[in-house]
Amino acid sequence: MDIDHYDINSCDRDSNDIDTYAQLFWRDGFILIENFFNINLVEKYSKKIIDHFGMTPDFEHTEEFIEKSGVEVIPWFPQREGVTCFNAVSEDKKLIALTQAILGDGWYEQYSMVMFSKKGTVGQAWHQDCFPTDPGKFNMNRLMYTMDIDEHTSGGQTLVVPGSHRSGILPAQSEYFDESKAVTLSPRKGSLVLLHGHCYHKVKPVTGQYRVSTNYRVAPKDTPEDITDIGIYRNMFYQFSTAKVLKERD
Ligand SMILES: O=C(O)CCC(=O)C(=O)O
Numbered sequence: 001m002d003i004d005h006y007d008i009n010s011c012d013r014d015s016n017d018i019d020t021y022a023q024l025f026w027r028d029g030f031i032l033i034e035n036f037f038n039i040n041l042v043e044k045y046s047k048k049i050i051d052h053f054g055m056t057p058d059f060e061h062t063e064e065f066i067e068k069s070g071v072e073v074i075p076w077f078p079q080r081e082g083v084t085c086f087n088a089v090s091e092d093k094k095l096i097a098l099t100q101a102i103l104g105d106g107w108y109e110q111y112s113m114v115m116f117s118k119k120g121t122v123g124q125a126w127h128q129d130c131f132p133t134d135p136g137k138f139n140m141n142r143l144m145y146t147m148d149i150d151e152h153t154s155g156g157q158t159l160v161v162p163g164s165h166r167s168g169i170l171p172a173q174s175e176y177f178d179e180s181k182a183v184t185l186s187p188r189k190g191s192l193v194l195l196h197g198h199c200y201h202k203v204k205p206v207t208g209q210y211r212v213s214t215n216y217r218v219a220p221k222d223t224p225e226d227i228t229d230i231g232i233y234r235n236m237f238y239q240f241s242t243a244k245v246l247k248e249r250d
C-alpha cells in the first residue's frame, strides 16, 4: 500500500493493513479509511441520529462558549442513555484490532458522542481536544461518518495539520500559525477517521442541511478519564464540565 495517500480506498483489513494504518496514524496523527463500516449499520445509525435531533435542535452549550470558541455543535451521548444499538461500533472487531495496533495494551473506551450541526453554523474553530503536555496521554477520536461530508453536499469538511500531534500546544491567536500545512478531509458515508487529540484540527462551516459525525473516543492506558475536559482553542482554554473559560490566551 502506498502510505503517502491520505485517502485509503482499498482496505483488506488483514494484519498488514492494520500495521500500515497504525504506522500512518503515528506518522500523521490521523488516518481516513473509506468504506470501513457496513452500509446497513451506517443507515441504521443515520436514521437513529436524525430521529433524535430532528432538523432544528437547540444548542446545549452556553452562549459564551459558542461565541468565544466558534464551535456550533450539539452533542448527544446515546450509550449513556442506554440506546443499545450504538454499542455496535464499540464492538466492531476490525475497529478493536486497529485500536489495539495503534494504542497497545490497556487502552480503554471513554465515551461515544454524536455531534450535530445545523445548516449555516460555523463548524468548529482550530483546536486540540486536550493538553499536549504528555505525549503518552491523549484521546483518540474514532469518527464514523453516516453521511457524505464534502464541499458540494454538506460543507463541514475536517481540516487537520499532519504531524501536529508532535508540535506542542496550538499557537495562540496572536502567534504565527501556518494553516497552509493543513489537509482537508472529505469523509464519505461509511468512512472511519482516527484522529489524535493533540493534532490541530477544525471543522469548516456547514453549508448543507446539516452535518453529523459520531465519535467513539478511546485513550491509551494511564490516560485520565477527564483528559478532554479542557479544550485548547487559539483564544482560550475552555473547561466543559464547568462551562468556564479557564484562560483567555491573548
Ligand atoms: O466531526 C469531526 O470531523 C471532527 C470533530 C472533532 O473535533 C473531534 O472529534 O474532536
Ligand SMILES: [Fe+2]
Residues within 6 Å of the ligand: 127, 128, 129, 201
Ligand atoms: Fe476535536
